[in-house]
Every structure is written in structure tokens, then in C-alpha cells.
Amino acid sequence: MEISVSLNPGNDGVEAVVVLPPGVSSAADVIVEVLGDDTLLVQSPSCAQSVQAVLPVAVDPDTGRVRFKRSTGKLIFTATARRSTLVHPAPPASDTESIAAHPSHPPDAPPPELPPTRIESEPHAAHCSAAEAASPSPRASPAVQAASPSQPDQLVAMTMMGSVTPSPGEAPAPAAALGRATAVTLKGEGRHGGDGDGSSGDGSTGTAASQLATGGSGFGSAATSATSSGATGLPSIGGGVSCVTGCTASAPDNGRVTSPPPAPCTAAVASGADADATTVTSTVSTDVNGGDDDAKLYEEYYCDSPPAMPPPSRHRSEHNGRSAVHDAADSAAQQSICGGGGGGGGSGVNAARVAAAFEPAGGTSSRDAGFSFTAPDLPPPPPLPPGLPPVAPPIDCRYLSVANALRVSAHASTAAIAELMGIHQRGSVAAERRKANKVNEILQRVADTLDAYGYAVLDNYISEAAIKGARAELKVMEPHYSAGMIWVGKEAEAGAQISVSSVRGDVVLWLDDQALNATAFVKDGMLADVDELVFEGLRTRLPYLAGLHRRSDAMMAIYPGKGARFAKHVDNTAMDGRRLTVLTYLNPGWQEQQGGALRLFPVREGAEGVVDVLPLAGRVALFLSAEVAHEVMPAYAPRHAVTLWYFDAGEHAATLTAAKVMPGACSRPAAQAAATALLRDLLADETCSGIPATPEGCAQLGTRVAALDPGAKQLLAAVLGLPSVTALMESMRGLTPESLRRRREELRNMGLGTQHHAPDTSAHV
Numbered sequence: 001m002e003i004s005v006s007l008n009p010g011n012d013g014v015e016a017v018v019v020l021p022p023g024v025s026s027a028a029d030v031i032v033e034v035l036g037d038d039t040l041l042v043q044s045p046s047c048a049q050s051v052q053a054v055l056p057v058a059v060d061p062d063t064g065r066v067r068f069k070r071s072t073g074k075l076i077f078t079a080t081a082r083r084s085t086l087v088h089p090a091p092p093a094s095d096t097e098s099i100a101a102h103p104s105h106p107p108d109a110p111p112p113e114l115p116p117t118r119i120e121s122e123p124h125a126a127h128c129s130a131a132e133a134a135s136p137s138p139r140a141s142p143a144v145q146a147a148s149p150s151q152p153d154q155l156v157a158m159t160m161m162g163s164v165t166p167s168p169g170e171a172p173a174p175a176a177a178l179g180r181a182t183a184v185t186l187k188g189e190g191r192h193g194g195d196g197d198g199s200s201g202d203g204s205t206g207t208a209a210s211q212l213a214t215g216g217s218g219f220g221s222a223a224t225s226a227t228s229s230g231a232t233g234l235p236s237i238g239g240g241v242s243c244v245t246g247c248t249a250s251a252p253d254n255g256r257v258t259s260p261p262p263a264p265c266t267a268a269v270a271s272g273a274d275a276d277a278t279t280v281t282s283t284v285s286t287d288v289n290g291g292d293d294d295a296k297l298y299e300e301y302y303c304d305s306p307p308a309m310p311p312p313s314r315h316r317s318e319h320n321g322r323s324a325v326h327d328a329a330d331s332a333a334q335q336s337i338c339g340g341g342g343g344g345g346g347s348g349v350n351a352a353r354v355a356a357a358f359e360p361a362g363g364t365s366s367r368d369a370g371f372s373f374t375a376p377d378l379p380p381p382p383p384l385p386p387g388l389p390p391v392a393p394p395i396d397c398r399y400l401s402v403a404n405a406l407r408v409s410a411h412a413s414t415a416a417i418a419e420l421m422g423i424h425q426r427g428s429v430a431a432e433r434r435k436a437n438k439v440n441e442i443l444q445r446v447a448d449t450l451d452a453y454g455y456a457v458l459d460n461y462i463s464e465a466a467i468k469g470a471r472a473e474l475k476v477m478e479p480h481y482s483a484g485m486i487w488v489g490k491e492a493e494a495g496a497q498i499s500v501s502s503v504r505g506d507v508v509l510w511l512d513d514q515a516l517n518a519t520a521f522v523k524d525g526m527l528a529d530v531d532e533l534v535f536e537g538l539r540t541r542l543p544y545l546a547g548l549h550r551r552s553d554a555m556m557a558i559y560p561g562k563g564a565r566f567a568k569h570v571d572n573t574a575m576d577g578r579r580l581t582v583l584t585y586l587n588p589g590w591q592e593q594q595g596g597a598l599r600l601f602p603v604r605e606g607a608e609g610v611v612d613v614l615p616l617a618g619r620v621a622l623f624l625s626a627e628v629a630h631e632v633m634p635a636y637a638p639r640h641a642v643t644l645w646y647f648d649a650g651e652h653a654a655t656l657t658a659a660k661v662m663p664g665a666c667s668r669p670a671a672q673a674a675a676t677a678l679l680r681d682l683l684a685d686e687t688c689s690g691i692p693a694t695p696e697g698c699a700q701l702g703t704r705v706a707a708l709d710p711g712a713k714q715l716l717a718a719v720l721g722l723p724s725v726t727a728l729m730e731s732m733r734g735l736t737p738e739s740l741r742r743r744r745e746e747l748r749n750m751g752l753g754t755q756h757h758a759p760d761t762s763a764h765v
């Protein structure tokens with residue numbers, strides 16, 4: 001007999017009844033985890049079985065509880081629903097021209113009706129019947145309760161590496177000033193070497209920044225005000241990370257409204273334990289990921305990524321000794337934590353811990369009871385204008401896509417459709433006017449949406465042909481992708497650049513304009529259209545975008561699946577010039593159960609506080625870089641996206657000027673490597689760090705820190721948010737086993753790292 005799981009959705013969460021196979025007689029022999037927030041993983045190492053079941057509501061993994069009912073021999077897992085709102089694709093525009101471009105939506109088919117807080121979903125292509133049976137209909141989907149505002153959120157300071165593309169006529173930034181660690185660009189020698197080290201003394205601006213401090217429990221007992229990381233002082237892309245407690249508290253409780261979550265396709269209806277519950281059974285854990293290519297990519301870049309199957313909960317090892325399966329999983333987890341060898345800068349850093357070395361100093365925002373989302377100098381965002389739905393309806397931009405297609409040859413097939421649609425009638429004044437009006441109307445809707453909500457979702461903006469072509473072009477470049485880098489440190493120049501896959505699990509490739517010339521679909525079919533949208537469509541319509549003058553290089557990103565994610569962050573907390581973040585998704589056939597949603601945390605009063613945006617092919621998501629916190633939910637299939645940031649001329653110029661006048665701290669590669677290696681050991685799990693939380697361990701740590709060269713010490717101090725090397729040495733002297741342990745525990749509790757998705761199993765009986 002196999003493990004089977006019956007799912008019982010309730011109004012405020014879900015209950016899963018797990019029927020154990022014979023021989024498994026205690027909860028202690030079973031490991032229950034939540035993957036992402038909607039997949040339950042039940043493992044029985046003793047009988048080498050595991051089952052995944054897609055939960056009918058997204059749950060908050062931290063609320064998960066497992067009870068064992070001796071009377072029935074069943075495990076009962078319960079978790080509270082997470083409140084978020086999934087953005088479903090925009091329905092096709094109802095105008096006949098757009099409809100004509102949708103062979104699947106004949107002109108006489110009425111567009112689906114829109115409920116106030118969401119967009120009706122187009123039916124999923126391939127639902128398993130089990131899923132259908134197991135899940136309530138979207139309309140019947142229960143409203144779920146608000147995420148607990150008391151739940152601690154995380155604050156991480158990190159900055160993504162990046163680069164900017166100068167405007168035409170503008171001199172490119174000097175290579176050293178770019179400060180990229182492993183940003184790889186296919187072309188452009190000199191500017192885009194693999195190790196831009198930023199060592200030439202470009203400093204960080206120290207301009208507006210979130211107040212971060214180390215807190216009192218570990219290193220640096222004196223809370224220090226440290227400047228949030230960012231690409232301050234650099235044309236490289238920065239992004240401080242602020243996660244905010246209570247960000248959803250004021251939003252109306254509209255619930256997460258989703259389509260029926262399809263079960264993994266190996267699921268089958270089984271006669272379950274409880275007659276009144278639908279049972280979803282599967283014999284093995286399923287992996288919706290793609291094929292060998294992805295596995296290879298994963299292996300190549302993700303030796304420290306969360307494993308496909310999260311490590312077993314701590315409960316088991318604490319109470320029940322170890323089993324072979326557990327050992328294997330743990331060793332995978334440890335590998336994920338410890339990563340490869342020393343050196344620093346490599347993928348072996350337990351960066352979740354490193355990144356989490358920052359703690360919130362406390363409330364700094366007048367707007368929120370918790371922490372500041374935004375750069376402090378920004379005015380509070382305006383409330384949502386009355387009468388608008390709490391979630392910005394996605395805007396169907398197929399018409400724009402087709403109109404854009406007329407400009408470029410890459411769109412041959414959509415251009416043909418345009419011809420058919422009658423908008424490509426050269427010489428017809430009426431047609432041109434009609435087209436211009438229509439384009440204007442859609443662009444205005446985009447601008448109004450962005451203005452009202454701080455974000456906008458555009459569906460079908462990039463044509464299928466362009467997506468297909470771009471994917472083919474990018475496939476060729478895949479060997480050049482490398483792990484996404486983040487800055488960890490109070491100042492971009494003083495922090496370490498490390499690969500932190502548990503925080504940022506993508507691999508990226510930066511394409512500057514020169515490299516883009518080697519592409520057709522990416523450049524002309526995609527990015528030209530996005531530039532057009534921003535510079536022509538939005539810059540003229542929104543006053544605070546009027547200063548947009550250039551954009552970053554294109555950051556092509558792949559999340560290889562296996563739970564790769566990007567932790568919650570705000571792109572620009574350091575006033576580095578970035579005003580608008582634009583994401584383009586390239587994932588045909590993306591399914592909800594594959595995860596990978598862009599989760600937005602808009603802060604407009606009256607708007608829904610959490611919105612999930614699936615990375616659907618052709619979809620473009622825009623948001624204000626300094627306002628909207630966001631994260632990429634764990635992706636269980638390869639997820640392709642392009643990120644562009646658009647810079648405000650004034651803010652950007654100030655950043656660049658400051659970079660020139662403020663010589664930075666040391667970021668020489670050797671110092672960085674040494675600091676990063678120590679950080680890894682310092683913050684990694686005790687089991688693999690080699691620095692136990694004992695008096696000897698603390699002493700050892702102190703000795704190692706003392707032995708670092710001054711540059712490395714300076715980096716370490718910066719990364720830990722300490723004001724000086726002296727403060728670092730003091731904090732080492734004051735370190736106790738208890739404070740070291742506590743710090744590590746805090747890091748775990750911050751939700752980063754391998755324990756993130758583990759429900760609390762302490763209620764085992």
C-alpha cells in the first residue's frame with residue numbers, strides 16, 4: 001500500500017489526511033513538508049515512498065502543523081491559507097481587431113466577465129482529472145484569511161549585479177566602475193570582463209538608504225545604522241532588499257483567487273481513506289521540470305541551490321535518529337548549504353545566511369508599522385483611486401504587439417496577421433488613425449494602471465513568434481549564463497559579491513547593446529518593443545517617468561526549476577537611479593503548479609497587498625523599482641525572464657557623481673574571496689561550517705578574523721553591517737556560543753535557506 005493524501009480545503013486553510021502505508025506506525029517515520037506554498041510533500045523514508053499533492057489553496061508554510069491520530073493511524077496536516085491574489089491572464093481584448101488575432105476566440109464569443117478583484121482565467125490547458133476533482137472551482141474557491149501580520153518578515157540587504165547601457169553618444173562607464181563580479185556579457189570586451197572588481201576606488205554613495213543594523217544578538221551588539229546596499233556609486237544594478245512586516249495587513253481580505261490548482265500529472269484519483277474527501281495519490285514525488293538540459297544547467301550552476309526535494313524537517317533528526325533516506329537528503333541539503341570549496345565568490349557560499357546577516361533596525365517608515373519598503377526620500381505612494389479593483393487587471397496588449405510588429409522584421413508572422421487585421425494598410429489614413437487611437441488607448445490604460453497601483457501587467461505584449469525566436473537565440477547562449485550575483489553588504493562597494501542561490505536562484509546573462517546586436521528576436525522582437533513601451537508610451541504619460549533617460553543592459557535570467565527562487569526584495573532602496581523595473585516572460589505553456597510567480601507586494605492603500613503574477617509567455621510586468629517589494633516564488637520548471645531597469649536621469653547622475661567622488665572600500669578579488677570564505681563558515685549551518693558554537697569555535701572565529709588582511713576585514717565588517725574594522729574585532733571578542741547560535745537560529749527563522757518551506761512539526765504526538 002502506498003501513502004495516500006486526502007485534501008480537505010476549508011475556509012481558512014487546508015487539511016490533509018495522510019494514510020500511511022503498513023509498517024509505518026508513527027508520525028516520526030514520516031516527513032511532511034510544504035514545497036513552495038501549495039504542494040505538500042509526504043515522505044516515508046522507512047518505506048522509501050514519497051507523495052506530492054497540490055494543495056487546493058496556497059498555504060503559509062510556517063503555519064503548517066502535523067498531528068498523528070493514533071486511533072486511525074493517520075497523519076493530519078493542517079495549514080493556514082496564504083492570502084495572495086493570482087493574476088490570471090488578461091482576457092483577449094473585445095475589439096474585433098484583437099479578436100481577429102485570436103483564432104481561438106471567435107469574434108462572436110463574448111469576452112469573459114470580470115469579477116471585481118481578478119481577471120477570469122483562461123482554462124488551463126491540461127488539468128489532470130484528479131486535480132479537477134480535488135479542487136474547488138475558481139468561483140467556489142474559498143476566500144482565505146489574511147496572512148498573519150505578526151509573522152516576522154525578513155529583511156535582507158542585497159544588490160543584484162548589473163550594468164547599464166549608456167545612452168547613444170554617452171561614454172560607456174569605465175569597466176572598473178561597473179563593479180560586476182561575474183556578470184557575463186557575450187560581447188564587449190573590456191566593459192564586460194568576467195570579474196569586474198570595481199577596485200579602482202569607485203565608492204558607494206551612501207545616499208539615502210534603508211536603516212539596517214546588525215541587531216543585538218550576534219556580531220555587533222551595538223545596532224549600527226548601515227547604508228543599504230545598492231548599486232550606489234555604480235552604474236551596476238543594485239537592489240537593497242527590504243521585507244516588511246504587516247505589508248498585507250491593511251489590504252482587504254479578498255482571498256487568493258485562483259484557478260483550480262492542477263495536480264501534478266502523475267496524480268490519480270484513488271479511493272481514499274475518508275469517503276468524504278477527494279484523494280490525490282501519487283506513487284513518486286513528481287517533478288514538473290523539463291529535461292536533461294535543465295538538469296545540466298542546474299548541476300552546473302546550482303550546487304548550492306535547494307534540492308528538488310527539500311531536506312527532511314529537522315524534527316526527524318532531532319527525535320528519531322537517522323535513516324538512509326534522511327542521510328541522503330541531509331547530505332544533499334548540506335551540500336546545498338556548504339557548497340563547493342573555499343575561495344569565495346563561488347557558488348559554495350551559504351549565502352542565505354550571509355545575506356541574512358542584516359537585520360532590520362526597526363521601524364523607519366511613517367507609512368508602515370514595520371520597516372520601510374522604499375528609499376526614505378520618496379514621498380509615500382498615493383492611495384488607490386476610489387472605484388478601482390484592489391488588483392490591477394492585466395491589460396491585453398496583443399494589439400500593441402501586432403502594431404509593434406510592423407516595425408520589425410523579426411515579427412514576420414505577426415506582421416502577416418496585422419495585414420489580415422487591416423491595421424497594416426499603408427496609405428489608408430483612416431486605418432492609421434484608427435491604429436493610433438487604439439494604440440493610444442491601450443498605452444493610456446497601461447500608464448493609468450501603473451500610476452494607480454504602482455505596477456501593471458501586460459499580457460500578450462510580446463508576440464508568440466518573438467518569444468519563440470528569442471528562446472531559440474537564448475538557448476545558444478545558455479552556456480554563458482552564470483549564477484545571479486547579489487551584493488551583501490551595507491554599501492555596494494564595500495560588500496561582497498556572492499552567489500546566493502537560496503536567496504537568488506537564477507542564472508543570468510547580461511546582454512549589452514553590442515551583444516544584443518547578435519540577436520534578432522531578443523533585440524528587435526522583444527526589447528525594442530519594451531523600450532518603445534517605456535520611452536514612447538509611458539515616459540510621456542507619467543510625470544515621474546519623464547526623466548527616464550536610459551535603461552540597464554538586459555538581464556536574461558533562468559530559474560532552472562528545482563525550487564529556485566528570488567527572495568523578497570525591493571530593487572532600488574538606495575536611490576541608485578532605477579525608477580521602473582520591467583520584466584518580460586518567455587515561458588510558453590507555463591502552468592500555475594510550476595510555481596515561479598512574481599509575487600508583488602504593492603503598498604498602495606486600498607490595493608490588494610499580495611499579487612501573484614505567473615510568468616506567462618509574452619507577459620510584461622512593470623513596477624516602480626523603489627516602491628514595490630517582490631519576490632520570485634519557487635519555480636519547479638525552468639523559468640525564463642528578461643529584466644530591464646529604466647533609470648531616472650537626475651537620480652542616476654547623482655549616483656554616478658557620488659561614485660566618482662567617494663572612493664570605495666576595498667573590493668579586491670583576493671580580499672573578497674577571503675571575506676566570503678569566512679562568511680560562509682561563519683554563517684553556514686553548524687554541521688558543515690567547521691565553526692561550532694562553542695567557546696573554542698568562537699575563539700577560532702576570532703583568530704581567523706584577526707588573520708584576515710585589512711581589506712578582507714573591511715569587507716567583512718561591511719557585510720555584517722558594522723561601522724568599522726575595530727567594531728568587527730570587538731564583536732568577535734564579545735561573541736559567545738550562545739550569541740553565535742542565536743544568530744544562526746535567527747537566520748533560519750528569517751525564512752531564507754533550506755528550512756524555509758518546512759512546516760513546524762513540533763506538534764507531532
Ligand SMILES: O=C(O)CCC(=O)C(=O)O
Nearest residue numbers: 566571583598632641643
Ligand atoms: O523574474 C522576476 O519575475 C523578477 C526578478 C527580479 O526580481 C529581479 O531581477 O530583480
Ligand SMILES: [Fe+2]
Nearest residue numbers: 569570571630
Ligand atoms: Fe527584483
